[in-house]
Amino acid sequence: MRVGIIGGGITGLTAAFYLQRAGVQTTILEGRPELGGLSSYFNFGPFSWDKFYHCILTSDTPLLQLVDDLGLTPELRWTETKVGFYSDQKLYSMSSSLDFLMFPPLSVWQKMRLGAGILYTSRIQDGRPLEKFLASDWLKKIFGEKNYAKMWGPLLKCKLGACREEASAAFIWATIARLYSTRDKNSSQKERLGYVRGGYRTVCLKLVEEIERMGGTILKNMPVEQLISTADGGLDVISQKQCLHFDRVIATIPSRPLLQAAPQLSPATARKLTEIKYLGIVCYALVLKRKLSPYYVTNLTDEDLPFTGIIEMSNLISGEETAGRHLVYLPKYTAPNDPLFAAGEEEIWQLFWKNLKRVFPDLDPSEIEQKYLFRERFVQPVPVLHYSDLVPEMQTNVPGLLLANTTQIINSTLNNNAMVKIARQAVTHIVESSSNPSAPSPVVAGDEISDAVPVTQ
Template sequence: MSVGERWCVVGGGMLGMALALRLAQRGQRVTVWEGAAELGGLAAPWSLGEIVWDRHYHVTLASDSYLRGLLRELGVESELTWVTTRTGFYAGGRLLSLSSIFDYAAFPLLSPLEKMRLAATIIRASRIGDARPLERISAVDWLRRHSGQRTLERMWYPLLRAKLGANADRVSAAFIWAIIARMYAARRSGAKRELFGYVRGGYARILDRLATHLVECGVRAVVGRRVESVTRSEDGSLVVKASDGSAEAFDRVVVTAASPLAARLCPELTERERELHEGVEYQGIICASLVLDHPLSAYYITNIVDAWVPFTAVIEMTALVDRATFGGRSLVYLPKYVTEGDPALARSDEEIEREFLDALEHMYPGLQPGAVRGFRISRVRYVLPLSTLGYSDRLPPIRTSVPGLYVVNSAQIVNGTLNVNETIALAERAYPGLLADHPAGKQRPLNV
């Protein structure tokens, strides 16, 4: 390992920052270039009037050991608050609770036999150690086979839609396995019931501490600097150029942006490398944040069975976070997961707001139009790489054919759901290999 090399990490999301931190702590000279006006990426906060909270809803599970390790390092793990939340289902125009074993027994959408098959499916998935064979069958086919058609339609499909929208049919059974594995890990961590946690102040607090810690460890983070290209110069260094005209030479560059973006930034990749990155299909999101006078329900998440509803779930942050944090008001998210090319991403804020509020008023007749105090829409084209059939056979490798240039991104989270814990776990797995790599030496693939 050469000490004190100049590294540029492209992307100041949780992944880029975790990598930058570890590299700097091992003596490297690290700069982060982030295109947005602030650090944090998908986990960044924003404001709705007086309220500052995460742009996208986030919870932490007790089993999120990598994330909790980082929070400990930042001195904020003790600020985690743990809450048992409730889950709802909106079906046939009714709001149903599915929060306890009693709710499950009384759940009207499935017969007792279907409930037993459903429970057996979950247990079966939890006992599978290697998810790779599940990549050969679609989630929908696998769930139909083990739980039956009606349970697929009434339970599994709404759950898949809440996470994937129109991509629900595209993922392999490994996706369902990953969700069940995360749920089981949370239970195994000692809690009898699934607890959801958040740091007081939300991700704004975590990111504030992380930014300070980065500076203390010698990382230089530059925001508002969108990278346009990374190319090799004659002296062997890598030149990183940004859209504001700035350019700087580095010994090594780690791109953490989504694969299709990484392919565009790195023109010297081989055709095969480009093909692998462009071949990763992403899920996008339109996510509305609303401030309401009153909560809509007692559920943290309400999964939606009725197909006419234009969003894929209702998330009530106030079922988790004390309302006093939001000035006594209620913070609600309405996510609509979309394909990366969905024309809905180009619709105006006004159109989306009208459509979402009409549907919400229909679902919750008690909601008065005047009770909506804030409405803001986030759109992201590349959120979550889809775990499609045979996904791990087409993984883009970390090391590229350009010496010193690496791509570490969410596409390399195989058979895991996208969450900050997996993101940090990826950084922890990847950085020793980056340090050990000798760009000018023999090219060997780096595995994560």
């Protein structure tokens, strides 16, 4: 059995790793010169780190299992991180219960309602019934209009930009549940976040090393243009340079390029693939000579800021990782047709810099050692009402073609834990159906990966 994997991001690399371990011959076809996709790394000069910011949660079980399977558990580091809020032109800490009680922008009544609402939300076990409510309506009902205007509305904008009015309440539930899951359960309820030393560079390089050691093939600069079904039930995978034949193919790429490459997908699948909208990201990464704040994430509730959060990576990772520099990301989640994707870097920088100065008035341009702009158009699928009905099945109507991409994360923010789950589910499907081709499609048996995407409807 030969399996082709389209896309060399974390999903494609993980699928190849576990398939090779199961004795299946794999070939990854990656369109770009580098592997890792959204989790790829960048050479910042004095150090390398992720192009986009990543953290690991203590509850990221499948991801931590992958880290362990790669022998990287000794490289894991955990940090108690702090959260900031920039509200009414002031920066506040929101890292402890005391901070919460002292938080001036909300009245005592609003805080009581906020606390009770979060407790209520964190106890909801199944978020799917919330898919029928718009997040904005539900948040106003649970937390009140004022809390929505002061906190939740701006926070939704941070996560979903202009699409916030389309999101369902299940997305908010999943986000709160995910963040709560990494709190220290024993004592302080403090947030603990992790990373692998060297960042996702370490993880990706180790995946590549292991895949190649086990006999897998990785082809870079190989954008796949066409998938042609063949009489033997397999697929020819065509790029400008080569035509390769596989018995099975796992597509981990965004939905639009997949649809272009495989017009034989059924109208029902095609509809699902086109109906799910993506948000893109425009993100500045700054290498600074000094710390900006004590917070890993600063949430912004002043709606007119052009970026949707401030992520101070150096408050999560050790200074050794960044050669003593401070790494800060300024992301903006926005629609793929936002003019920012075509705008010149200097124009975007002037906009971001002017507003960064509002938050940190004493920051001097001489304290910025380097700045880099990263843009990606298809990043976060928008978790609209009844999202689970839109999620495409893993096993498509095209014989041999499996889909394992980010649209299959149900109602949560994009995260690698979910993608590792989905990759493993595709692997299990291939391994089990190849050992017994007449067996019904398996939904992954009895472990924590079974709640991912439906294999078939």
